[in-house]
Amino acid sequence: MRQLTYVAPRQVQWRDVPAAALQGDGEALVRPLAVTRCDLDIAIVTGATGWPGPFALGHEAAGVVTAVGDGVRLFRPGDRVIVPFQISCGTCAPCRAGLTGNCATVPFRSSYGMAPLSGVEHGGALSDLMRVPFADHMLVAQPDELDAPAAAGIADNVSDGFRSVAAHLAARPGARVLVVGGRGQGVGLYAAQAARALAMADVVYLDDDPARLAIARTLDITVVERQAGTDKAPGAPFDLTIDASGTPDGLALAIRATAHGGICHRTYGDVRPLTEVPLRDMYGIGLSLHLSRVHARSVMPAVIAHVRRGTLRPQAVITRWVSFADAADAIFDPTVKLAFVNEDA
Ligand SMILES: [Zn+2]
Numbered sequence: 001m002r003q004l005t006y007v008a009p010r011q012v013q014w015r016d017v018p019a020a021a022l023q024g025d026g027e028a029l030v031r032p033l034a035v036t037r038c039d040l041d042i043a044i045v046t047g048a049t050g051w052p053g054p055f056a057l058g059h060e061a062a063g064v065v066t067a068v069g070d071g072v073r074l075f076r077p078g079d080r081v082i083v084p085f086q087i088s089c090g091t092c093a094p095c096r097a098g099l100t101g102n103c104a105t106v107p108f109r110s111s112y113g114m115a116p117l118s119g120v121e122h123g124g125a126l127s128d129l130m131r132v133p134f135a136d137h138m139l140v141a142q143p144d145e146l147d148a149p150a151a152a153g154i155a156d157n158v159s160d161g162f163r164s165v166a167a168h169l170a171a172r173p174g175a176r177v178l179v180v181g182g183r184g185q186g187v188g189l190y191a192a193q194a195a196r197a198l199a200m201a202d203v204v205y206l207d208d209d210p211a212r213l214a215i216a217r218t219l220d221i222t223v224v225e226r227q228a229g230t231d232k233a234p235g236a237p238f239d240l241t242i243d244a245s246g247t248p249d250g251l252a253l254a255i256r257a258t259a260h261g262g263i264c265h266r267t268y269g270d271v272r273p274l275t276e277v278p279l280r281d282m283y284g285i286g287l288s289l290h291l292s293r294v295h296a297r298s299v300m301p302a303v304i305a306h307v308r309r310g311t312l313r314p315q316a317v318i319t320r321w322v323s324f325a326d327a328a329d330a331i332f333d334p335t336v337k338l339a340f341v342n343e344d345a
Pocket residue numbers: 038039040041059085156157
């Protein structure tokens with residue numbers, strides 16, 4: 001089968017690899033119909049992560065089930081599904097606690113499209129077939145309200161943006177929210193969209209990128225056009241700040257914009273361990289800084305409930321649609337959110 005493969009910095013190729021096949025009773029095969037580019041994929045394909053190739057690419061997929069093992073009860077061939085990017089079993093202690101990104105049954109950080117994270121090649125979404133273990137637990141039915149390109153991002157970035165505000169807002173109803181946009185392009189905008197859906201008070205999105213600002217202006221939130229430098233924060237302090245900037249300056253701005261006793265949620269770690277944390281400011285504010293990987297499978301049902309209500313519209317963030325055939329070139333496009341459509345499927 002075809003598989004888009006990361007070879008080396010700025011070298012991405014379609015390669016022929018052995019076709020994915022069922023390896024157990026509880027597994028399913030899924031043909032991706034659409035794949036969206038995760039914010040991290042740009043760092044991967046340009047070599048910024050430093051991960052050694054070759055490995056399969058793509059980890060936000062919506063597709064159709066083509067085969068199931070005898071033990072699969074909830075899905076059958078022809079079903080439209082979303083495949084969460086992390087592999088999880090659903091039955092171990094971390095999975096039962098909702099920490100599906102920490103599944104203890106598979107090697108830590110097991111994911112599609114990012115083999116160096118776990119050391120295990122689970123395949124990628126930019127391919128003809130994906131093998132899905134623990135299919136009854138892993139697979140999530142694609143909501144009828146979305147087409148495959150709109151649904152694919154729920155596998156990772158949409159859910160990541162949602163959870164970066166959801167739990168914090170549940171604990172603090174009425175919180176004012178600031179999102180500092182930037183390199184975490186999709187996640188920042190999805191966080192702003194989720195904050196609009198969940199917050200009972202102001203949501204402010206700050207960025208200096210015209211394309212991201214244009215999307216933010218469609219989200220019924222307050223948009224501030226400003227570089228995420230060490231400028232003064234926009235307006236009164238915020239109970240919850242989200243740093244999706246990817247820069248030390250953006251994090252510093254988010255922290256200094258946080259109200260006394262507030263929370264700053266950074267949407268990612270560092271590709272390289274460079275970011276200084278202003279502990280003196282944090283101490284004075286009494287600020288909680290929150291960072292973690294998303295536990296995608298656990299978050300997806302809440303995201304889909306909002307999609308059904310119309311309060312989350314993942315398609316609002318997609319800026320370009322291309323065919324799988326163009327993926328090896330298009331994956332480098334700096335556009336905000338790229339959707340790859342499998343026209344052979
Ligand atoms: Zn990702």
